[in-house]
Amino acid sequence: MKSYEEINEKIASGKAVVLTADEVSDYVDQKGLAKAAEEIDVVTTATFGAMCSSGAFVNFGQCAPKIRITEAWIDDVLAYSGVAAVDAYIGATQLRQNDPENMYYPGEFRFGGGHVIEKLVAGKQCQLFALSYGTDEYPRRELRTWFTIDDLNQAIMVNPRNCYQNYNVATNLSDKTIYTYLGALKPHMKNLTYSSAGQLSPLLNDPLYRTIGIGTAVWLAGARGHVYAEGTQHAPSISRTPGGVPTGGAGTLALTADMKQMNGRYVRGVSLKGYGVSLALGVGIPIPILDEDVLLKTTVRDRDIPAEVIDYSSDYPNKTGKVLAHVNYADLKKGNIELLGKRVEVSSMSSYAMALEIAELLKEEVRSGSFLLSRPLQPLPVEQELKSLKIRKEDEVR
Incomplete structure (x- = not known):
């Protein structure tokens, strides 16, 4: 195992080997897991998209x-x-x-x-x-x-909930267009929308929260910030793949940083028809490669990440929990997908290009010694279910 102190010493001396989550899978395929774990010190992850709870x-x-x-x-x-x-x-x-x-x-x-x-x-x-x-x-x-x-x-x-570990894929089975925070959904399942950086996304590269916890240093819109708490609605107790990847929302992060140090390119107000407004943010998190298992988790590929398809015309507002299907991000990124016997167009509410840009910027900051890693002060919960608001029938307002 490597320690945080050893990795930070290599960063400070300019000798750290740093790869983005987009690069690391091919590197491990070429070198082998054991050899790659010896060589790689840090893997940078990132995401860019609307984060309403900010x-x-x-x-x-x-x-x-x-x-x-x-x-x-x-x-x-x-x-x-x-x-x-x-x-x-x-x-x-x-x-x-x-x-x-x-x-x-x-x-x-x-x-x-x-x-x-x-x-x-x-x-x-x-x-x-x-x-x-x-x-x-x-x-x-x-x-x-x-x-x-x-x-x-x-x-x-000060953002109570950012960086959802995984998220819904939205569609609409009704006979009219509906407007959501995942964009306009055409009737009769004519389109799907999603919002995730997939294989670049921070919590998908550390699915069991071994390195990302309270106190972890983050790159928040260009400023050095940190995780100050588990995010609201943090609910990791859901089904997962054998590699630990959750099939639904799971974990979230509460993030903070000094706005005076931020870069306006990565802080953008968003107007969503039929929903309201939000804020698109760029977030990057470096993952220290402490051992082979940590490295193995960062080699997750889009094809390995399942996401739930939800009908936002009925199942989402009524919280029935019904999942129409599971799809993976490799298929989603093709722009159309075969689902329930029909070909459906797909679009993303997040930007993979911006996420990759952020991962590269963070990689250079770590390489240059300007961004050191921090050991979590406290781990994130790994067993916690999402609670729903209880409403008595006599109090219900429709």
């Missing part, structure tokens, strides 16, 4: 006279201000105030928290409007001003 804490600094903000809007997007005098949290999916109620209007573009976060990282001006009830200590009742990220004391991305 947001940012911002601190505006005080004005004179002081204000205790109780309500705040940034570019007309409501920010939660029930934390401290001039702290606020803006969520990626929060819609702009008075955003058009008709979400199906042709050609609509919706604006929300994800777009505010994109503007901040890009260094653009945003408008703050804040209200307060006024106190002896904080007498100001109203504030309107413009600011950029450089005017903030802190801008910290």
Whole structure:
């Protein structure tokens, strides 16, 4: 076995052997597992796609006279201000105030928290409007001003749920088009959509969480961040392949990093017709090759990763749990697939090209010694089921 300390020493000295998850499978095929495990120190993984459960804490600094903000809007997007005098949290999916109620209007573009976060990282001006009830200590009742990220004391991305280990493939068996966070789904199963980097995706390369845990260093939109907790809805207790790859959602990560260090190319607001808004993020995670088993897990290929096909017209909103079929990412990436006796077109809501770009950038940062690895402070749970909200029949609202 190698230790984190040994690997970091090689990184610091510029001698580490680093490959992307896209490269490592062929390397192991050529060298053999034992020899490759001796030679390779780090494998970089990455993903780029919409991650709805994201947001940012911002601190505006005080004005004179002081204000205790109780309500705040940034570019007309409501920010939660029930934390401290001039702290606020803006969520990626929060819609702009008075955003058009008709979400199906042709050609609509919706604006929300994800777009505010994109503007901040890009260094653009945003408008703050804040209200307060006024106190002896904080007498100001109203504030309107413009600011950029450089005017903030802190801008910290704090994302409760990113990097789903695996995810649904969506389709629609009804007789009308439906609109979802996985895009527009045509009637009668005329298309499938998915969102995953497949063989590049971080948790698919460490399926049992041997190296990715609380405290693990991550590349979050160009900034060095870390895993601060298991992600919300982390539910790894599901069926898996013999190699440990989950057949459904399974694990998630809660991530944080300094937005002032981020690159705007990897932070993009998203407008989804019929759903609302979100935030597309780039995430990269380096995996230390501690032993042969860790390396073997990083050789997972798209053909080895099954994903569940779900009918979003009925089974998803009603949580029946019905799975129409399992498909693998190698087939999905061909652009069309044979499913239930018919040929169906396929599209992705995530970008493999961007994920590969991120994996390459992280590889160069590790090689250059600018990105060292961190040992997890605490492992992620490996046995945990997803709970559902219980509603009494007499309380149910349809």
